[in-house]
Amino acid sequence: SQTIHQWPATLVQPVGSPLSLECTVEGTSNPNLYWYRQAAGRGLQLLFYSVGIGQISSEVPQNLSASRPQDRQFILSSKKLLLSDSGFYLCAWSVGKFQPQHFGDGTRLSIL
Amino acid sequence: TQLLEQSPQFLSIQEGENLTVYCNSSSVFSSLQWYRQEPGEGPVLLVTVVTGGEVKKLKRLTFQFGDARKDSSLHITAAQPGDTGLYLCAGAWHFGNEKLTFGTGTRLTIIP
Numbered sequence: 001s002q003t004i005h006q007w008p009a010t011l012v013q014p015v016g017s018p019l020s021l022e023c024t025v026e027g028t029s030n031p032n033l034y035w036y037r038q039a040a041g042r043g044l045q046l047l048f049y050s051v052g053i054g055q056i057s058s059e060v061p062q063n064l065s066a067s068r069p070q071d072r073q074f075i076l077s078s079k080k081l082l083l084s085d086s087g088f089y090l091c092a093w094s095v096g097k098f099q100p101q102h103f104g105d106g107t108r109l110s111i112l
Numbered sequence: 113t114q115l116l117e118q119s120p121q122f123l124s125i126q127e128g129e130n131l132t133v134y135c136n137s138s139s140v141f142s143s144l145q146w147y148r149q150e151p152g153e154g155p156v157l158l159v160t161v162v163t164g165g166e167v168k169k170l171k172r173l174t175f176q177f178g179d180a181r182k183d184s185s186l187h188i189t190a191a192q193p194g195d196t197g198l199y200l201c202a203g204a205w206h207f208g209n210e211k212l213t214f215g216t217g218t219r220l221t222i223i224p
Contacts, residue, residue, distance in 0.1 A: 036214075041198060041217065041219055042216060042217050043116075043118075043200055043214040043215050043216045043217045044155070044200070044202075044214040045214075046211065046212070046213070046214075049211055057211075090154050090155075092154070099160075100145060100157035100160060101145075101155075101157070101202075101212060102157075103153075103154025103155050103156070104154055105152070105153055105154055106152070106153065106154055108152075
C-alpha cells in the first residue's frame with residue numbers, strides 16, 4: 001500500500017533562518033507531488049507541484065522554493081524565512097486522471 | 113484565476129439535524145472532489161464527481177454535481193458528532209492536468 005511521510009510535524013524557526021521540509025512517498029511510482037499551505041481553518045493554497053523528477057511548477061510568487069531530487073521525494077525550502085511564512089504545510093501525491101490526492105499529516109511552522 | 117467559494121463558512125447544528133453545504137464557481141470543472149479534514153491532519157478524500165448531474169451517496173452523505181459542472185453540494189442526513197470537521201471541495205479545470213484548486217472550506221460542528 002502507498003504511504004506518505006512528512007516531517008517534522010512541528011517546527012519553530014526564527015525570522016531569517018533557512019527552512020527544509022521533506023516529503024517522501026512509498027508504494028507508488030512517478031506520482032504527481034504537491035506542496036500546499038493552509039491558513040487556520042481555511043482552504044489550501046497550492047504552492048508547488050511536480051509531475052516528474054526535476055520538474056517544478058510554482059503557483060505563487062513567494063519566499064519559498066521546491067525541489068524533487070528523486071521520484072518520490074519532494075522538498076520545500078527557504079533561504080530566509082519571513083513572519084508571513086508561518087502556517088500549516090501539507091504535502092500530497094496523486095497518480096492518473098481524476099484520482100484523489102493523498103495528504104501527509106502536515107507540518108505546523110511557526111516563525112518567531 | 114479560478115475561484116471556488118464554499119458556503120456557509122461556519123455551520124453549527126444539533127445532532128440529528130440535516131444540513132447542506134455548497135461549492136460554487138463561475139467556471140466549468142472537469143472533475144470535483146470533496147475532502148474532510150480533522151484538526152492537525154491532512155484532508156481525506158470523500159468522493160470524486162465527474163459527470164454533470166451526478167449524485168453519489170456515502171452512507172448519510174449525498175454529493176451532487178451541478179448539471180453545468182460549475183457547482184456541487186454536500187448534504188448530510190441526521191448529522192452525528194463524528195461528522196464534525198472542515199469540509200473542502202477541490203476542482204480540476206483541465207482534463208489531463210492534475211492540479212486542484214481548493215475551496216475556502218466549511219467548518220462544521222455537530223453539537224451532541
